Amino acid sequence: MMSLVKAAVGGFMGVCRAHGHQQGPLAGHLKILTAAMKTFDIPPDYSGVVLPAKPKLKYMNKVPNLKKAKKEAKKLRDIQGPAKTANAFMTGQYAIVAMGGGYLHWGHLEMIRLTINRKLDSRTTYTRWRVNAPYKPITRKGLGQRMGGGKGAIDHYVTPVRSGRFIVEVGGKVELGEVEHVLIEVAKKLPFPAKVMSRESLAAFQKMQSDMEQNNQNPWTFKQIAQGNMLGIRKVLSPSDLHNHGRYTGKFWLQGRV
Amino acid sequence: MAATLCARFLPKQGWLPLTQGVRHGSKAVTRHRKPIHFLKQKLLAVTKYIPPPRPVPPDAYPPETTLVQEDSGFVLLLKRDLKKVFQDHKMVAVVQNSGSNAEDMITLKQRLYKHGISVKFFPNQVMRSFLSESVYCNMTPLFIGPTVLFVSKEPKVKEMLSALRASPQMILLGACIEKSLLSAQGVVSYSRLPSVTVVQGELVSGLTMLTSQTSSMLQRHPAHLSALLHQYIKQQSPNDGAEEAT
Numbered sequence: 001m002m003s004l005v006k007a008a009v010g011g012f013m014g015v016c017r018a019h020g021h022q023q024g025p026l027a028g029h030l031k032i033l034t035a036a037m038k039t040f041d042i043p044p045d046y047s048g049v050v051l052p053a054k055p056k057l058k059y060m061n062k063v064p065n066l067k068k069a070k071k072e073a074k075k076l077r078d079i080q081g082p083a084k085t086a087n088a089f090m091t092g093q094y095a096i097v098a099m100g101g102g103y104l105h106w107g108h109l110e111m112i113r114l115t116i117n118r119k120l121d122s123r124t125t126y127t128r129w130r131v132n133a134p135y136k137p138i139t140r141k142g143l144g145q146r147m148g149g150g151k152g153a154i155d156h157y158v159t160p161v162r163s164g165r166f167i168v169e170v171g172g173k174v175e176l177g178e179v180e181h182v183l184i185e186v187a188k189k190l191p192f193p194a195k196v197m198s199r200e201s202l203a204a205f206q207k208m209q210s211d212m213e214q215n216n217q218n219p220w221t222f223k224q225i226a227q228g229n230m231l232g233i234r235k236v237l238s239p240s241d242l243h244n245h246g247r248y249t250g251k252f253w254l255q256g257r258v
Numbered sequence: 259m260a261a262t263l264c265a266r267f268l269p270k271q272g273w274l275p276l277t278q279g280v281r282h283g284s285k286a287v288t289r290h291r292k293p294i295h296f297l298k299q300k301l302l303a304v305t306k307y308i309p310p311p312r313p314v315p316p317d318a319y320p321p322e323t324t325l326v327q328e329d330s331g332f333v334l335l336l337k338r339d340l341k342k343v344f345q346d347h348k349m350v351a352v353v354q355n356s357g358s359n360a361e362d363m364i365t366l367k368q369r370l371y372k373h374g375i376s377v378k379f380f381p382n383q384v385m386r387s388f389l390s391e392s393v394y395c396n397m398t399p400l401f402i403g404p405t406v407l408f409v410s411k412e413p414k415v416k417e418m419l420s421a422l423r424a425s426p427q428m429i430l431l432g433a434c435i436e437k438s439l440l441s442a443q444g445v446v447s448y449s450r451l452p453s454v455t456v457v458q459g460e461l462v463s464g465l466t467m468l469t470s471q472t473s474s475m476l477q478r479h480p481a482h483l484s485a486l487l488h489q490y491i492k493q494q495s496p497n498d499g500a501e502e503a504t
Contacts, residue, residue, distance in 0.1 A: 037332040076287035217308040236295040
């Protein structure tokens with residue numbers, strides 16, 4: 001009996017559709033209406049998430065608050081190699097991670113701050129800086145000046161960033177999909193290659209690296225040859241190559257090594 | 259990286275050449291990719307990552323372990339319905355409908371309902387998994403494509419066939435009538451069978467034919483019977499005499 005009723009309903013619907021316009025070759029054919037169960041995904045549980053009082057990114061000064069600004073040597077080794085600090089999650093869930101070294105100046109930091117503060121909802125998300133305000137002075141000589149005559153005057157300040165360092169951390173009652181597009185927009189504008197990572201994706205990335213080390217079929221590794229100075233190869237390698245096992249060249253991180 | 263002045267013979271005292279050649283290389287950290295020493299290039303090439311060998315592409319063969327998915331609540335409900343259908347109904351016919359209209363379906367359902375046959379729809383996957391667990395596993399090859407079940411408590415095959423003849427899109431695939439599987443031709447021949455009482459009567463009459471004949475003969479007059487017997491003896495003896503002579 002119910003099947004008849006269902007068919008009647010379906011039949012009427014089918015008949016109505018049959019009298020509609022622009023019918024294809026298979027139109028008006030029977031549509032079997034049966035009851036079914038809709039399954040829903042369980043939404044994530046945000047009960048343990050605490051939003052801080054100030055969820056937005058703080059303003060960063062262009063110039064540090066020093067009594068006497070001293071000129072500093074170039075020291076490009078603060079860009080070289082992997083990051084030892086700020087390379088893990090603190091309180092947030094998602095972060096922009098640098099995949100190469102470089103200097104962030106005030107313009108970059110302002111861009112990050114303004115974009116993120118404008119685009120993220122402060123009621124559900126909070127963000128934190130993982131880099132310092134610019135502290136390293138960069139000097140410049142005036143235009144047209146010849147070589148010599150001492151070091152130039154301090155022009156601006158920068159923050160050195162090593163490969164693997166976190167720039168900005170985002171947390172709150174959001175999923176990655178809601179936040180990803182904003183962070184990618186920022187990551188593309190940085191002076192070094194950067195990626196958006198979540199806790200899980202970072203763990204997966206690190207696991208992938210360790211798996212590569214484990215199941216490498218190549219009997220020869222850079223580390224082994226450099227440490228043993230096989231064939232006197234240390235003549236063409238630098239001490240940093242020895243440290244970093246050939247995964248970094250200058251400020252660049254070489255993907256796929258080891 | 260320091261300016262080098264070649265030690266040259268200076269013609270005049272305090273004479274410095276106009277140009278000074280400054281030779282310097284790039285630092286360790288550069289904006290561009292520094293040209294790598296050939297030996298270091300070789301080292302990097304030799305120490306490349308070699309992944310573990312994969313014998314076949316990952317999707318070449320079907321997986322060894324098939325994931326057994328738990329039946330959802332809805333599937334369990336459907337299976338319970340199916341079980342009831344097979345228990346209650348004596349006739350379960352499988353029909354393929356290759357595109358019938360809603361109106362045709364309604365008329366067909368109406369015609370069948372008058373004879374007590376109901377039309378049921380079940381998804382093929384649920385059907386197959388139910389049949390594989392039950393006694394009716396041999397019906398599984400019938401359930402391919404858009405199938406419909408015609409079920410009825412009494413096996414009213416003739417009416418069903420007449421209704422199916424009216425709708426050309428419905429093709430009878432097979433049926434399970436009183437726990438015996440029949441093909442389409444089997445169903446047609448089943449419909450041509452006489453009813454049970456007629457068949458029983460025929461069987462009884464066939465078995466009792468001889469005894470009924472003898473009983474009817476014995477009820478005749480005894481003089482008639484003795485005359486028959488004499489005739490029989492006469493027939494037998496001339497036959498023997500004729501055989502001895504030849």
